[in-house]
Amino acid sequence: MSAPLIWIIIPVGFSLLLLGLSRFRKVVLPVSIVFCISMALSAWKCPIDQTIRISSLIFKVDSSMSVIGRTLTLDSGLLTLVIFLYLIISVWLAGFSLTSLPTWMAPLSIMMAALLIAATAIEPFLYAALIIEWVVLISVPMLAPPSTGMHQGVLRYLTFMTLAMPFILYTGWILAGVETTPSDSELVTRSLIMLGLGFSFLLALFPFNTWVPMLMEKSSPMVVGLLLILLTAVVIVFALNFIDRYLFMREDDRLFMAVRFAGLLMVTIAGVWAAFERHLGRLLGYAILMQSGLALLSISLNTQDGWTLLFSQFIPRALGIGSAALALELLRQRTGGLNYADVRGKLRQLPFISACLLFSLFSLGGLPLLAGYPLRQALMEGLSAVSGLDNIWVLAGSLGFLFACLRVMANLAETSGEEGWKAQEKPLEALFISGLILVIWLVGLYPQVFMPLMTGLAKAFEHLG
Amino acid sequence: MNFEIFATPALVIVILMSMLILLLRDWRWTIASLAIQYLGVFLLVGVYWPFSLAVVKLVVGWMSGAVLGTTQMSARHTHADEQPISSVLFRLVAAAMIILAIFALTSQLNQAPQIAEISRTTFEGSMVLVGMGLLQLGMTAQPFRVVIGLLTVLAGFEVMYSAAESSIMVTGLLAGINLGLAFLGAYFISVVDPHEEEQAE
Numbered sequence: 246m247s248a249p250l251i252w253i254i255i256p257v258g259f260s261l262l263l264l265g266l267s268r269f270r271k272v273v274l275p276v277s278i279v280f281c282i283s284m285a286l287s288a289w290k291c292p293i294d295q296t297i298r299i300s301s302l303i304f305k306v307d308s309s310m311s312v313i314g315r316t317l318t319l320d321s322g323l324l325t326l327v328i329f330l331y332l333i334i335s336v337w338l339a340g341f342s343l344t345s346l347p348t349w350m351a352p353l354s355i356m357m358a359a360l361l362i363a364a365t366a367i368e369p370f371l372y373a374a375l376i377i378e379w380v381v382l383i384s385v386p387m388l389a390p391p392s393t394g395m396h397q398g399v400l401r402y403l404t405f406m407t408l409a410m411p412f413i414l415y416t417g418w419i420l421a422g423v424e425t426t427p428s429d430s431e432l433v434t435r436s437l438i439m440l441g442l443g444f445s446f447l448l449a450l451f452p453f454n455t456w457v458p459m460l461m462e463k464s465s466p467m468v469v470g471l472l473l474i475l476l477t478a479v480v481i482v483f484a485l486n487f488i489d490r491y492l493f494m495r496e497d498d499r500l501f502m503a504v505r506f507a508g509l510l511m512v513t514i515a516g517v518w519a520a521f522e523r524h525l526g527r528l529l530g531y532a533i534l535m536q537s538g539l540a541l542l543s544i545s546l547n548t549q550d551g552w553t554l555l556f557s558q559f560i561p562r563a564l565g566i567g568s569a570a571l572a573l574e575l576l577r578q579r580t581g582g583l584n585y586a587d588v589r590g591k592l593r594q595l596p597f598i599s600a601c602l603l604f605s606l607f608s609l610g611g612l613p614l615l616a617g618y619p620l621r622q623a624l625m626e627g628l629s630a631v632s633g634l635d636n637i638w639v640l641a642g643s644l645g646f647l648f649a650c651l652r653v654m655a656n657l658a659e660t661s662g663e664e665g666w667k668a669q670e671k672p673l674e675a676l677f678i679s680g681l682i683l684v685i686w687l688v689g690l691y692p693q694v695f696m697p698l699m700t701g702l703a704k705a706f707e708h709l710g
Numbered sequence: 711m712n713f714e715i716f717a718t719p720a721l722v723i724v725i726l727m728s729m730l731i732l733l734l735r736d737w738r739w740t741i742a743s744l745a746i747q748y749l750g751v752f753l754l755v756g757v758y759w760p761f762s763l764a765v766v767k768l769v770v771g772w773m774s775g776a777v778l779g780t781t782q783m784s785a786r787h788t789h790a791d792e793q794p795i796s797s798v799l800f801r802l803v804a805a806a807m808i809i810l811a812i813f814a815l816t817s818q819l820n821q822a823p824q825i826a827e828i829s830r831t832t833f834e835g836s837m838v839l840v841g842m843g844l845l846q847l848g849m850t851a852q853p854f855r856v857v858i859g860l861l862t863v864l865a866g867f868e869v870m871y872s873a874a875e876s877s878i879m880v881t882g883l884l885a886g887i888n889l890g891l892a893f894l895g896a897y898f899i900s901v902v903d904p905h906e907e908e909q910a911e
Contacts, residue, residue: 312879313877313878313879313882314877314878314879315877315879372879372880372883375880375883375884375887376883378887379883379886379887379890382887382890382891382894385894385897386894386897389898389901391901394901395853395897395898395901397851400851400853400856400898403856403860403891403894404847404856404859404860407860407863407864407887407891408863410887411840411863411864411867411871414867414871414875415867415870415871418871418874418875
């Protein structure tokens with residue numbers, strides 16, 4: 246038995262089986278949730294490359310598996326990511342069961358998670374670009390289901406993601422030459438530019454970010470939210486593989502300066518645009534872009550603290566985006582649209598959903614005492630050691646976004662004065678949403694408990710951990 | 711089988727067909743041009759790969775064309791779009807400029823140690839496909855044409871990458887991506903909103 250078989254092949258097979266049973270929503274959703282939780286639990290408890298004894302049964306889970314001449318390797322560092330991805334999917338599926346989204350999306354989400362794990366596990370690691378493209382292809386029907394139809398955001402997403410793959414594979418090819426002649430500065434520059442372009446497409450960096458708000462406006466916020474949580478986490482791990490592997494990249498200040506510039510640009514632009522936004526879906530899109538910018542800023546520190554910050558951001562980021570996406574999905578189902586005008590005064594009718602939306606948006610904006618704040622503060626401290634001026638841009642972006650959150654709050658709370666409070670959410674919805682709000686609050690209050698959970702991922706990198 | 715002698719005819723094929731794909735608005739001609747373009751791709755890839763592996767590109771390309779073609783056949787709007795002569799001329803000039811730029815810059819572009827190992831003809835063929843595919847992507851937002859553009863860009867990349875990589879796994883994954891794009895194109899055609907499609911062009 247091997248780790249890739251357990252956490253990649255079996256989930257893909259299982260999702261195909263569930264896909265065939267999509268008509269039975271009441272069976273598929275609980276089974277999917279239990280399956281994902283069991284995957285996460287097994288990844289947490291199962292030792293790799295060690296003999297395991299369960300009563301008379303003795304077996305060993307190998308970290309590697311050979312597939313058509315190539316190797317899939319899941320070591321203990323990557324298992325942290327496996328736990329994270331399957332936990333995200335299980336919570337997402339629990340939220341999914343509260344919505345009216347089509348059931349076939351549930352198995353597809355499991356398949357996406359399994360393939361993304363394969364992308365981090367494959368060796369040579371460059372081939373991850375190919376597997377990520379497969380995930381993109383699988384995700385398109387979820388973004389444009391037959392009920393809503395195709396729209397330009399999906400086409401742009403498909404185009405940009407597909408263009409990323411050649412750039413990255415081509416860079417890998419050039420890098421082989423850089424390894425043999427590291428003094429060739431022109432080759433190094435060329436490879437860095439191509440790599441930068443490839444990851445700009447994958448991470449939706451400026452100016453290739455236009456599809457994120459477009460998707461958030463037209464597609465299901467829950468689906469886009471999940472996709473961007475999973476894709477961004479895996480693409481960041483993929484990008485770190487390059488930095489970990491190539492010494493010249495770790496030592497090239499130009500690379501980290503460019504990453505810092507891109508991060509500042511993302512945070513500032515997303516924050517300012519968010520302040521003028523009038524659609525809640527697009528607003529969440531800008532929040533996601535801002536989070537990508539913050540991740541880039543953590544990478545740009547190129548220090549032990551920077552890597553720890555980067556991995557620790559995965560949890561509050563997923564929590565904020567996931568909760569906001571669920572709240573938007575539930576709002577959309579009730580109001581028919583997500584323009585500010587559509588949700589005006591909904592706080593008194595939908596207090597739990599509104600509170601969830603506000604808590605998660607404020608958390609993504611970095612409001613103190615919520616999940617996003619501790620790391621934002623730590624990141625700004627780290628940046629101040631490099632350049633105090635950078636923090637002004639981060640602050641400007643954060644303030645812009647917090648201003649947008651205040652506009653949302655004012656809009657939701659607007660009332661003619663005669664309407665009373667009457668919660669229209671179902672008890673299960675209220676319970677689940679309350680749980681999410683509580684977690685956002687707890688992560689903000691006790692960061693020392695939650696943040697180290699993802700730092701185990703650093704073990705997957707020889708030179709970054 | 712030595713494919714070196716077919717490299718120049720293959721280059722001519724990909725130039726002509728990629729231009730036809732860009733210029734012609736009738737989907738039947740577009741699919742036919744795509745199919746012939748993949749013949750050129752097969753010949754260019756065959757320079758570096760054994761016949762049995764290179765033929766995968768041809769089969770996958772033709773299957774992609776077949777998937778898109780059969781869906782177009784059953785779609786509601788299958789008429790050829792009327793296009794003013796100025797539109798055709800504009801695309802023709804743009805395509806000519808791309809091709810000229812590629813031929814002018816090829817000698818400078820392929821100086822990286824790995825790329826220098828690729829024959830000039832193959833590199834030019836690859837760049838023409840990438841350039842024309844990108845031009846196609848920049849000129850339309852119609853799902854059918856976007857997918858054709860993406861397939862063309864990928865074909866160009868695959869020609870160049872064939873000199874670097876000949877593993878079965880990569881070939882399989884790339885074949886899956888090409889077919890996946892074609893199926894998505896078919897899906898888009900079947901779910902597209904006709905009003906949005908009109909606006910896209």
